[in-house]
Amino acid sequence: MNADEYQQLAARTLxxxxxxxxxxxxxxxxxxxxxxxxxxxxxxKVLYSAFGNKPSAVVELKKEIGDVCWYIAxxxxxxHIDMSDLLCADILPATSHITLxxxxxxxxxxxxxxxxxxxxxxxxxxxxxxxxxxxxxYRRIVAACEMHEIAxxxxxxxxxxxxxxxxPEGYSSERSINRENHS
Numbered sequence: 001m002n003a004d005e006y007q008q009l010a011a012r013t014l015x016x017x018x019x020x021x022x023x024x025x026x027x028x029x030x031x032x033x034x035x036x037x038x039x040x041x042x043x044x045k046v047l048y049s050a051f052g053n054k055p056s057a058v059v060e061l062k063k064e065i066g067d068v069c070w071y072i073a074x075x076x077x078x079x080h081i082d083m084s085d086l087l088c089a090d091i092l093p094a095t096s097h098i099t100l101x102x103x104x105x106x107x108x109x110x111x112x113x114x115x116x117x118x119x120x121x122x123x124x125x126x127x128x129x130x131x132x133x134x135x136x137x138y139r140r141i142v143a144a145c146e147m148h149e150i151a152x153x154x155x156x157x158x159x160x161x162x163x164x165x166x167x168p169e170g171y172s173s174e175r176s177i178n179r180e181n182h183s
Contacts, residue, residue, distance in 0.1 A: 040108030066159025
């Protein structure tokens with residue numbers, strides 16, 4: 001079997017359209033989880049290259065962690081979960097940059113995989129399980145902050161300031177497309 005034959009056979013199980021239309025909250029959850037996995041990858045990239053705790057790496061890490069927090073907050077909002085419910089998790093022991101990088105990426109992917117099955121495969125959303133998965137990710141985000149002496153609230157504040165400057169009246173596609181700062 002070559003790649004094109006595989007593609008044709010795999011296409012047999014693609015969904016042309018869902019059996020049941022997705023709700024607005026379900027669409028937003030999937031949008032948020034796509035962003036979450038991308039931003040978690042950015043955090044992992046910074047952590048992986050952050051050996052020596054360079055000041056520029058700390059600034060970049062704070063920005064990327066803020067972006068991850070934004071998507072976690074979005075998932076919590078659309079799943080009707082209070083973000084404070086994620087804070088009850090135990091503190092993680094200190095670990096290496098590489099271990100945290102891998103674990104952050106893995107935990108974000110676990111949230112993504114769960115929401116894909118819950119929403120797209122129509123398995124149903126178990127909020128307790130989603131809280132557990134998000135908590136595992138959030139604990140590692142907090143551990144990355146602590147490793148670099150960043151207050152998680154500072155990363156959140158940096159993110160909100162960036163978003164207020166970018167979208168002073170709230171999000172709009174036009175402002176997103178035409179913004180000067182593409183970060």
